[in-house]
Amino acid sequence: MFERARRLCISLGLAVAAATAGLAGAAQAQIPFLEAPAAVPKYAAIVVDAKSGEVLYAKRADSPRYPASITKIMTLYLTFDALSTGRLKPDETIVISPHAAAQAPTKLGLAPGETLSVNDAMQALAIKSANDVAVALAEKLGGSESRFAAMMSLRAQELGMVNTRFVNASGLPDSRQISTARDIAILSRAVMRDYPQYYRLFSQQQFTFRGVTMNNHNGLLGKMPGVDGLKTGYTNASGYNLAVSAVRDNRRLIAVVMGGPSTAARDLNAEDLLLTGFDVMNRRDRGERITVAQNLFEPEPTGPIMRPSAEQGDGEQDGLKIVLASATPPPAQVSNFTIVEPRTTALRGTQSADRDDKPERKAAGRWIVQVGAFKSKSLAKKQLTLIDQRFKKAFGKADSRVAEDDGTYKAQFKGFSEDNARDVCRSLKAKKMACMVISPG
Known part of the structure; x- marks a missing residue:
């Protein structure tokens, strides 16, 4: 409580100092960021x-x-x-x-x-x-x-x-x-x-x-x-x-x-985000069901989100081109190096992350699909097993292997045609999962 009060005083102090100095524009630029970051x-x-x-x-x-x-x-x-x-x-x-x-x-x-x-x-x-x-x-x-x-x-x-x-x-x-x-x-x-x-x-x-x-x-x-x-x-x-x-x-x-x-x-x-994050984790340990957004008194995310686009159109102030989508972002998956576990939460609409809706591998070939790089062979093998279980239609007929390169163990599936390898990777990336196509060499 003391920490939060101290931070509120700092925030107000910044705004007051800017106004006192006659920097009204600077104060207006900072106040929304401190009180409602999403406004920037x-x-x-x-x-x-x-x-x-x-x-x-x-x-x-x-x-x-x-x-x-x-x-x-x-x-x-x-x-x-x-x-x-x-x-x-x-x-x-x-x-x-x-x-x-x-x-x-x-x-x-x-x-x-x-x-x-x-x-x-x-x-x-x-x-x-x-x-x-x-x-x-x-x-x-x-x-x-x-x-x-x-x-x-x-x-x-x-x-x-x-x-x-x-x-x-x-x-x-x-x-x-x-x-x-x-x-x-x-x-x-x-x-x-x-x-x-x-x-x-x-x-x-x-x-x-x-x-x-x-x-x-x-x-x-x-x-x-x-x-x-x-x-x-x-x-x-x-x-x-x-x-x-x-x-x-x-x-x-x-x-x-x-x-x-x-x-x-x-x-x-x-600093606010970190302090609030630690507070939320401690409160969870005590049995409370709380999120950082709730602790910051923010509403849960809704409305349009921004996606990268190659099309011409209106962009943000920094010149990045964006398009608007009405969907809510998919549940967060931070990285492939935490082994991917099957999920049951819906990604978009009624589509489930557990549905095996990936393109079927139709033609055999020499192209490789890589689904992660790890610091141990056991982790790479575990990733191969989980990917094979979750995406059987895409990987069921492929040959799995762990390729070592300078101490890095790469989880790979071999036996795709070029077109199918790229289709499979596009589907995995749409699920926020790492995937890379490797040509025969």
Whole structure:
């Protein structure tokens, strides 16, 4: 109760301070965000239980948004992957290319030909959010930034980030680079799950490089007890973004806020979501049936939702094209790396998630359908079994296998024609499940 009262005072204080300074426009921009986040057009948010993957709160969580520098979580994820498999060493040297040096701030400002270690580069990304270093790492791992971006998009699909596309390693403005609050939550969980030994980088509050000390952009570090990551992001088009995680009472939550009107409003909202999430989990432990939305005194989601569209039409202020649909979003499934269990809740209308309404595999072939990538063979096998049980018509005649690649175990079904493989994947993605088509090689 004290915490909530304190936060109300802070919210009112922000509005009063803005009005007193004569900044009526700024006050009007902040007040709706603090009191009714859904009123801000760019706003999207999600709160996830990091252990179970349960979505505790979602607001426009599947609407397209520009990730900005939150992109660097994926750049670091692939760097951690290279370190864990021995393809990269912490003390290995990275050279700044002319392309890397030409990136817009925020950056370290290194000249072409200058070098830094992989260890320093990771800190520069996690703490300073250095765009020049992000590009240099991309070139080191992918040969070029564009090729590395393709690797990022591929890994995103493998993790279940079905609405994400990367075209650069930094998050600098590009209308083709989009993600969603849900997908960022998936990525955040993946970092914690797969590379806990490197996750601590996101909790580091300062980074000193060549005698210059730089502070972490995440203002909740050291301010809100339990917060230990992850990453901020900002461009004019995206607004103020934040992926943040906190631990209390041996329970971890992840909150993603996108499209905030200011750093202060974004951080305040993220803190509110986390505090409310922990409160809801504690009340559930005592037997109460409560949701985060109810605890925030918000109505349950209804009305039109936004979907990405390639068609021309009216868009949001950030230029993303949208179409309106009258359906309610499907029940949240955070990621394929929490093994998919059969569900009985309806997705749209009377269609059930348990119905075996996938296209039947008609023609044999050499094309492969991949349904997940895991860090252990047993998890990959379990995924194959569950997918086969749930989608018998699509996968019943296919040969299942686990393919190992640098310590990653990929759950795959082999024996499709190209057309049928793509049909099956489209159907699985419509259920918010990870799926990727692989050509014969």
